[in-house]
Amino acid sequence: MTSIVRFYNSIECTNSSSLAVDDFKTDISMISEAVNIIETERTSNENLQINHFGSDGKIVDASEIRTELAAALIKIGDMDNDKKLSNEEITELGMMKLDTKTIQKELREFQFNLGSSDHNLKNFIVITKGKYAGTILYNGPLKFIDDEHKRYFGLELWMDAK
Numbered sequence: 001m002t003s004i005v006r007f008y009n010s011i012e013c014t015n016s017s018s019l020a021v022d023d024f025k026t027d028i029s030m031i032s033e034a035v036n037i038i039e040t041e042r043t044s045n046e047n048l049q050i051n052h053f054g055s056d057g058k059i060v061d062a063s064e065i066r067t068e069l070a071a072a073l074i075k076i077g078d079m080d081n082d083k084k085l086s087n088e089e090i091t092e093l094g095m096m097k098l099d100t101k102t103i104q105k106e107l108r109e110f111q112f113n114l115g116s117s118d119h120n121l122k123n124f125i126v127i128t129k130g131k132y133a134g135t136i137l138y139n140g141p142l143k144f145i146d147d148e149h150k151r152y153f154g155l156e157l158w159m160d161a162k
Helices: 002-044 067-077 087-093 100-109
Strands: 055-059 095-098 124-127 136-138 150-152 158-160
Touching: 002 100, 002 136, 002 150, 055 087, 067 087, 067 136, 087 095, 095 100
Parallel strands: none
Antiparallel strands: 055 095, 095 124, 124 136, 150 158
16 A cells, blocks of 8 residues: 555655746747837837836846756756856846836736746846847746756746756
8 A cells, every 4th residue: 555655646746846847938028029019019019118028127237046046047058168157157148037017917918927936027038139138037036847857037048947
């Protein structure tokens, strides 16, 4: 009986981990859609009252980026190959926090409901410059790890959790 219980518990853990990552990816997709709509409206209407991609308009300081996210960002942002993310490299990516009121308004308008365990918009960052412009990244305290031990920070940004 004990081995059956252990097997069931391992399936439950795997399923809940998988569901948590799926919910996280869905949230990232919805936020990405919202910021891209905001950016399209901003550029087509020349609405300069809204910041790029619904951001707060202020570049995030390197000290505000969690260690794990900074390590994952080295893949796309480390221009001088020093294995660190400097304030200059963050500026080059145009990494900014979201303007939560603007994003919430857009999410409500399209009836997008965030479903992951952390749907606090203050824990998300948007890249506003370059080839990754519009990319949403998670900078919060939770870890979204899938069955293959990949920790996700966004749809395309992950690192091995081992």
